[in-house]
Amino acid sequence: MYETLNVYLENGLRILMHKIPRIKTMSCGIWIKQGSKYENDETNGLSHLIEHLIVNTSTSSNSEYKKLIDKITLNGVEYNASTTKETTSFYFTGLTAMLPQCIEALSHIAINNLEFNEENVENEKKVVMQEAVSFYSSFNQIIERTSQALWGNLDIGRIIVGNMDNVKNAKLDSIKEIIKNSYTPENAVLVVVGDIDYEKTLIEIEKHFNAWKDIKTREYEEIVNSEPGIYYNSSNGKNSVISVGIRIPKYDSIKKVNVDMISTILGNPGLESRLTQEIRIKRGLAYTINSFVSYYKDKGTLGFTVVCNGNSAKEIVEIIMKELISVKKHGFTEQEIDMAKKILETKTILSMNNLTYHLKFLGKTYCSDKLFSLENEIRKFQKVKNSALIETMDQYFLDNNLGFAGIGSFNVDEVINSLNFI
Structure with a gap:
């Protein structure tokens, strides 16, 4: 038996909870449907930069988030983030008792961590560019290059780490525009896994995510390159x-x-x-x-x-x-x-x-x-x-x-x- 509960909040946020009995740990995360697929030649690489900016306590001006992350990590919770061609995700894994704090942290990531100090942004750009240098200098890029050959340099053919010049020259206005158009409840999925109480978990989610404003998401029309290359x-x-x-x-x-x-x-x-x-x-x-x-x-x-x-x-x-x-x-x-x-x-x-x-x-x-x-x-x-x-x-x-x-x-x-x- 595979027990799940699938619900929506009024603002359009989709929630999936999967109960796994008799375990002492939980894992929770939020997926935003924003990745390199949705970028263009001028913005390729910015989804990955935004992931860094939002999750990083040093770039966020949100003091409550910083305190929460300190508490979470002191209690052994592991957290990470990832950008793919189609999504950006943020997730936590730890003891079940820490689930309320992790849900609250996810709400900060989605709703409140959207103002950045310009000096810190410039420092994080350097980190992202170093990650890109490592990617482009290794054979690990072959998987992405295969998709690029098959589908062209657009849609899922776009490289996730993107164009280093785009990252280097990225302006806060461009970053905020992507966040505004993509970091919306209807464009997100919240998932919780573990030996959880559905009702209590949903109450916790509603408490922190009901404030997320229901804003229209950018539209996207699938692009298909006619022939592989x-x-x-x-x-x-x-x-x-x-x-x-x-x-x-x-x-x-x-x-x-x-x-x-x-x-x-x-x-x-x-x-x-x-x-x-x-x-x-x-x-x-x-x-x-x-x-x-x-x-x-x-x-x-x-x-x-x-x-x-x-x-x-x-x-x-x-x-x-x-x-x-x-x-x-x-x-x-x-x-x-x-x-x-x-x-x-x-x-x-x-x-x-x-x-x-x-x-x-x-x-x-x-x-x-x-x-x-x-x-x-x-x-x-x-x-x-x-x-x-x-x-x-x-x-x-x-x-x-x-x-x-x-x-x-x-x-x-x-x-x-x-x-x-x-």
């Missing part, structure tokens, strides 16, 4: 990183579970995955081979990434394409499917025991206007058959869904010529 950044060094990307369905698609299975069998970061066997075990061409899936409200990205010597890039892409063509035609063995089911079931069960992950899962799905349970995800994995995997590959493993991202030193033209399902 190529992202390549030439850089010196011994290693390169390459990623073959495929456009996949949105978060709530019935095909999601099939894509998860395909990704796991082909590129799970273990020695048993097909691509690891072909690229690392049989040929010794690379050490790090992975797959990833990124789901969004209206679309998604599947990627197969390899860190390798640039001289091997063309051969590795050829191997990846050969395997994709093979599985599209023949599917997988029953042993591979059973293994993938066990891997995904194990990951899901471990996630259920991680309260912060559980909270973030519910926050993400609820922001997509759907409500999923981790328990139900396990049931879906168990019912997948080879025929369903082949059907999904027939639908999405197509040349007009195929893109490529690469960073390093290799002949990108040779690599691109290998990218097709023919």
Whole structure:
């Protein structure tokens, strides 16, 4: 049984409470539907900067918030914030007794932490720019670059840390304009997880969030780049990183579970995955081979990434394409499917025991206007058959869904010529 309570406040704020009996901890957070997806060329990076400014006690002029955070942290509560392509979130995890204080802190974040000291803003810009430098100088950017190749430099193709010049030159007026148009009750989701009393928790939420004014949220029309493309950044060094990307369905698609299975069998970061066997075990061409899936409200990205010597890039892409063509035609063995089911079931069960992950899962799905349970995800994995995997590959493993991202030193033209399902 998956017990949840879904309610609205009069100002439009959506609230989801999930009761997990017999645990002594809670986790709560608020999700604002504002991320790099909603930015343009001039504002790309500001959602992430705003996250820093709002959560940070040193940039906020709200003394009550500072006192509250001091009390919360002294009682062992962990708190953090995150910006993604579609949302900005703020969340707390700690002992259940601290839930009222954490809900109050979330209300300050959403409603009261919106005035900033200009000198402190300039200091925080430096912090955000250092984070961006770290991002752009590492291979970790390959996941975002894959989405950029598939969807263009707009919508979910926009980089979360954004343009450093935008951050450096950001004015308070621009920052306040984004907050005004996006930090609204109807554009937010509040989630609470733990052994909670629904009535008492709701009373606490109403006490602190009823004051949030019901203001109209900015409108957004989904932008879709017509065709996937190529992202390549030439850089010196011994290693390169390459990623073959495929456009996949949105978060709530019935095909999601099939894509998860395909990704796991082909590129799970273990020695048993097909691509690891072909690229690392049989040929010794690379050490790090992975797959990833990124789901969004209206679309998604599947990627197969390899860190390798640039001289091997063309051969590795050829191997990846050969395997994709093979599985599209023949599917997988029953042993591979059973293994993938066990891997995904194990990951899901471990996630259920991680309260912060559980909270973030519910926050993400609820922001997509759907409500999923981790328990139900396990049931879906168990019912997948080879025929369903082949059907999904027939639908999405197509040349007009195929893109490529690469960073390093290799002949990108040779690599691109290998990218097709023919």
